[in-house]
Amino acid sequence: MTEFNVRSDAVDVEQIMRQVRARIREKRGVDYTEDEIRQLASVKLEKFLDPSGVRSDLIEQFRRRQPETEPPLNYTFEDDTIYTTHRGLLRWFRRLLNPVLKLLFNPNPISHVLHLQSQINDRFYTRNQKREQLDPLYFEVMHNLVLEMTKLGIEVKNLKMRVESLSSRLDFDERRARTLEDVVQYRPGTAATPVAGGEAPGNSEEGTGNERRRRRRRRRRRGGRGSGESGGGSVDAAGGDQEAPSRGGEGAASPAGDAPPDPADDGDAEDQ
Amino acid sequence: MKLGVVVQRYGADINGGAELHARYITEHLARHHEVEVLTTCARDYVTWRNELPPGIETVGQIPVRRFPVRRARDPERFGRRSRHVFERPHSVTDELAWLDSEGPSSPALIRHLRRRKAQYDYLIFFSYRYPHAYHGVRAASRQALLVPTAERDPAVGVSLFGPIFRGVRAIMYNSPEERALINAAADNASVPSVVVGVGSEVPARPEPMRFRRTFGVEGPFAVYVGRIDENKGCRELFGHFARYAAAFPRGLQLVLIGGATMPVPDHPRIRHLGFVSDQEKFDAIAAADLLIMPSFFESLSMVVLEAWALGRPVLVNGRCDVLKGQCLRSGAGLYYETFEEFVETLYALEASGPLNGPFGRNGRAYFARHYAWPVIERKYLDMLDRLAREDAAGAAPARLEPVPGWLARRRRSLPPAREVVDALPAGPVLEGAAPSATPPGAGPAGPAPSRPAPSGGPGDPRPGPRSGPPRRGRDSRHGRRARPRPS
Numbered sequence: 001m002t003e004f005n006v007r008s009d010a011v012d013v014e015q016i017m018r019q020v021r022a023r024i025r026e027k028r029g030v031d032y033t034e035d036e037i038r039q040l041a042s043v044k045l046e047k048f049l050d051p052s053g054v055r056s057d058l059i060e061q062f063r064r065r066q067p068e069t070e071p072p073l074n075y076t077f078e079d080d081t082i083y084t085t086h087r088g089l090l091r092w093f094r095r096l097l098n099p100v101l102k103l104l105f106n107p108n109p110i111s112h113v114l115h116l117q118s119q120i121n122d123r124f125y126t127r128n129q130k131r132e133q134l135d136p137l138y139f140e141v142m143h144n145l146v147l148e149m150t151k152l153g154i155e156v157k158n159l160k161m162r163v164e165s166l167s168s169r170l171d172f173d174e175r176r177a178r179t180l181e182d183v184v185q186y187r188p189g190t191a192a193t194p195v196a197g198g199e200a201p202g203n204s205e206e207g208t209g210n211e212r213r214r215r216r217r218r219r220r221r222r223g224g225r226g227s228g229e230s231g232g233g234s235v236d237a238a239g240g241d242q243e244a245p246s247r248g249g250e251g252a253a254s255p256a257g258d259a260p261p262d263p264a265d266d267g268d269a270e271d272q
Numbered sequence: 273m274k275l276g277v278v279v280q281r282y283g284a285d286i287n288g289g290a291e292l293h294a295r296y297i298t299e300h301l302a303r304h305h306e307v308e309v310l311t312t313c314a315r316d317y318v319t320w321r322n323e324l325p326p327g328i329e330t331v332g333q334i335p336v337r338r339f340p341v342r343r344a345r346d347p348e349r350f351g352r353r354s355r356h357v358f359e360r361p362h363s364v365t366d367e368l369a370w371l372d373s374e375g376p377s378s379p380a381l382i383r384h385l386r387r388r389k390a391q392y393d394y395l396i397f398f399s400y401r402y403p404h405a406y407h408g409v410r411a412a413s414r415q416a417l418l419v420p421t422a423e424r425d426p427a428v429g430v431s432l433f434g435p436i437f438r439g440v441r442a443i444m445y446n447s448p449e450e451r452a453l454i455n456a457a458a459d460n461a462s463v464p465s466v467v468v469g470v471g472s473e474v475p476a477r478p479e480p481m482r483f484r485r486t487f488g489v490e491g492p493f494a495v496y497v498g499r500i501d502e503n504k505g506c507r508e509l510f511g512h513f514a515r516y517a518a519a520f521p522r523g524l525q526l527v528l529i530g531g532a533t534m535p536v537p538d539h540p541r542i543r544h545l546g547f548v549s550d551q552e553k554f555d556a557i558a559a560a561d562l563l564i565m566p567s568f569f570e571s572l573s574m575v576v577l578e579a580w581a582l583g584r585p586v587l588v589n590g591r592c593d594v595l596k597g598q599c600l601r602s603g604a605g606l607y608y609e610t611f612e613e614f615v616e617t618l619y620a621l622e623a624s625g626p627l628n629g630p631f632g633r634n635g636r637a638y639f640a641r642h643y644a645w646p647v648i649e650r651k652y653l654d655m656l657d658r659l660a661r662e663d664a665a666g667a668a669p670a671r672l673e674p675v676p677g678w679l680a681r682r683r684r685s686l687p688p689a690r691e692v693v694d695a696l697p698a699g700p701v702l703e704g705a706a707p708s709a710t711p712p713g714a715g716p717a718g719p720a721p722s723r724p725a726p727s728g729g730p731g732d733p734r735p736g737p738r739s740g741p742p743r744r745g746r747d748s749r750h751g752r753r754a755r756p757r758p759s
Contacts, residue, residue: 011603011630020606020616027612169522175623 074121077114082107273305273656276392278385280376280402282311282338283324284331289574290421293470294398295332297419300471300649302334305656308392309336310384312376312404319344320376339381349373358426358689364681367432377403386411394656396444400436401427409436413672416440417655419468422450423569424593429692434458439672442655444468446572448701449593456696463670466655469572471645474581475551480559483552487545492622493525494587495560497553497575498567500532500544505566505589510537512614517541519615524561524622529553558582562621562628570594577643580604580635585621585628587614597700604635 083094101107279294286292294309301307309331313322321344328337353370356362381404389395389412397405400420409416418440422428437443437458443465445451455461484490500506513526514537528536528544536544548556557563563579565588573595576586580602588595590607599605606617621628641647662669675681 011634013600013603013606016606016620017613017617020613020620023616024610024612165519165521168520172520172523172619172623179623 071125074118074125077111077118079108079111081114082111273393273660274391275301275305275307275656276310276385276395277301277307277398278310278381278395278404278408279398280312280320280404281314281317282309282331282336283315286315288317289571290399290419292574293419293421293572296470296472297396297648297652298334299332300645301652304649304653307334309334310381310395311336311338312341312378312381313338314341314376318347326380337384339378339384341376341378343375343377345375346373350375357430360688361684362686362688363684364431364676364686366684367430367686368681370430371403371406371432374401375403382407382411389415394441394659397440400433401430406432406436409440410672410675413439414441414669417442417444417659419444419446420450420454421446421571422454423571424453424693424696424698425569426689426693428453428457428696429687429689431686431689434460435673438463439670441659441669442466444652444655446470447594447597449597450571452701453593453696457692464655464658466651468648468651469577469643470574471643471648472574472578472581473550474578475554478551478554478558478582480555483555483559486552487527487543487556489525489527489543489559491525492523492561493527493543493559494562494564494618494622495527495529495556496564496566497529497557498565499530500528500534500536502534503567503569505568506534508589509564509566510539510542512608512611513542514539515611516615516618520619520622523619526564527556527560529556554578554582557584560584562587562618564618565589565595567595568592573598576605577639581639581643583632583636585631585635587617587621593698593700597702600700600702602634602638604631604638 083091083098085091085094277294277298279291281288281291282295282298283291284295286295298307298309312320313324313326314320315323320341322340324338326338326340328335330336350370350373353366353373357367357370385395385408392412392415394417395408395412395415396417396419397408398419398421399405400418400422405418409418416439418436420437420443427433434457437454438460440463443451443454443460443463445454445465445467446469448467451465451467496506496509498504509526517523517539523541525541525543528542529546529548531547532544536542545556557575557579560579561584563575563584563586565573565576565586567573568589568591570592571594573588576588576595576598579586586599586605588599588605588607590596590609590613596607599607606621608614608617621631
């Protein structure tokens with residue numbers, strides 16, 4: 001979001017509005033009108049973001065559109081197929097003249113080739129049937145992919161919006177914090193009040209921290225007698241001594257002093 | 273000096289914009305002169321039914337003389353005639369019929385003015401667009417001052433009002449934009465005029481916390497005060513705010529104060545409080561981070577002035593010239609014309625929040641400079657003194673143009689009123705910004721006011737150049753057609 005300079009008494013509203021418009025142009029990239037943006041947005045939504053637009057009955061539709069494949073016309077071709085007839089006399093006469101026919105050309109290769117072709121047709125048909133059985137599976141996979149892609153698209157869009165929202169909230173908070181910091185008036189003397197004894201403020205804080213640390217140790221010892229010496233001792237060495245010097249000035253009203261000597265609470269209580 | 277204030281409705285509980293304006297002015301002028309109010313028996317601005325008794329009563333120590341309305345308004349007939357006059361070529365007779373159907377028509381009031389006008393030194397007419405102003409000015413033009421309370425709506429383009437704007441003794445405008453609009457529509461720059469507006473009885477110490485406690489409002493919020501109506505731009509406001517709230521989930525709330533004539537959306541961050549007392553209204557404005565005024569048509573938004581008086585920034589609809597002009601001149605508010613601008617400007621005001629000191633200071637200063645009661649009173653008194661001096665000197669005021677003859681009145685040669693208004697220059701008046709700029713001495717008036725106006729003096733008599741081109745098809749920009757407004 002734009003930073004607007006409204007701190008001076010001479011506020012120039014027109015200048016602020018120019019900044020606002022510049023910011024809007026920057027966001028849009030091109031200075032589209034409201035209607036144009038709506039139109040663009042609606043096109044995108046129609047094409048991409050509408051999950052109801054994905055057809056869940058894709059496989060059924062596919063099956064409906066695919067006509068049931070008829071088995072191809074085929075026939076068995078044997079050596080005597082070329083002489084076959086339902087008339088007995090004619091069949092006898094063809095057999096009788098077969099040697100004469102073979103004098104003119106050899107029909108055996110033709111019979112053989114046609115026989116092979118018949119077998120090839122059979123094999124092709126079987127393979128085609130197997131492929132057709134696989135097609136619905138392919139389409140199902142494709143359908144699922146489309147569905148998942150659409151879901152992912154929506155999720156990406158949602159995440160984008162969330163990121164944008166988070167960034168704007170962060171921006172808002174930062175800005176409000178900055179504004180608050182600007183108006184806070186520090187009273188002269190509060191920060192640099194000399195401490196009795198001529199100590200620097202840092203030393204005095206350290207001193208206060210040391211006192212507090214000592215008080216805390218005393219309380220822990222008193223509490224430790226009830227719960228066991230080893231526990232209390234380890235706290236002093238590990239947790240308390242590491243944390244206390246840096247936070248000595250902040251913990252004056254900390255509930256840690258009144259809390260039982262629980263090692264786990266030590267650091268957390270000071271944070272409060 | 274005896275003054276008569278002529279207004280369509282009057283009463284302590286009548287809070288319409290022009291009516292409240294009239295009441296405030298009356299009460300303040302009564303401290304200096306003898307004032308009598310002449311009004312109708314109507315209470316409802318839609319029907320104009322006679323609800324109050326005719327005769328004289330006293331409202332806040334001011335004598336009020338009420339006259340009965342001839343007949344209640346027939347909304348269907350008024351709508352039909354409005355469409356005819358606003359959208360089609362028409363005649364003067366059509367316009368007179370439209371004016372009569374608009375109401376409140378009170379022949380008794382006009383008769384009283386005609387017969388008893390000598391009893392009054394001056395008559396101050398409020399709201400140019402109603403029959404009491406048109407016929408009243410015609411009955412007593414030599415004493416007539418007009419407070420037009422005009423907005424940029426098609427009624428300004430009705431030809432009947434041109435002679436009225438040119439024929440009164442003086443005009444008290446609400447804003448430089450209103451003056452520029454009427455000057456352009458009626459060519460009446462020579463009529464003595466002053467941009468005055470109206471003040472408000474803003475309490476010295478409003479109590480924001482009392483409002484928060486009473487209504488349980490927590491956190492930052494923007495407030496809208498007024499009728500919740502489509503004509504006031506509330507539909508657009510709700511749409512914009514819902515989208516804004518989605519983008520900024522932890523942002524401010526929208527608190528609505530006033531009666532609703534349209535459904536208020538059920539949204540977790542929109543709260544409708546309904547009618548509240550004046551004290552609660554001021555507490556609410558003081559508690560708010562900012563005030564939003566989404567109206568497309570305003571002659572002067574009193575609630576915006578009240579927000580400024582309380583040091584609150586405002587966010588207004590930039591398509592209303594008056595509101596935009598006020599923001600530009602005061603430096604105490606921002607304006608929007610599109611959703612993106614709404615988001616950016618509201619965010620800018622929200623992020624600065626109650627710490628938005630410069631806007632608040634500018635608003636307070638602007639209100640004190642132009643709309644504090646001593647300033648308003650002074651302007652009225654100066655104008656009355658000026659007219660009295662002219663009368664004493666025997667200066668002849670401009671004559672009111674007569675109504676066209678029988679045949680001319682029936683000639684359908686007048687253009688649609690909407691076309692007339694669309695062709696007028698639009699945009700805020702950026703130069704000559706002082707709202708107290710006083711009129712040219714070139715008119716029949718002659719001498720200048722006895723005292724210079726507190727904030728600008730008699731300089732810049734004419735409206736400054738408009739920033740925008742002539743605005744055509746304004747309503748298409750708004751995506752809706754303006755309906756004839758009842759009041």
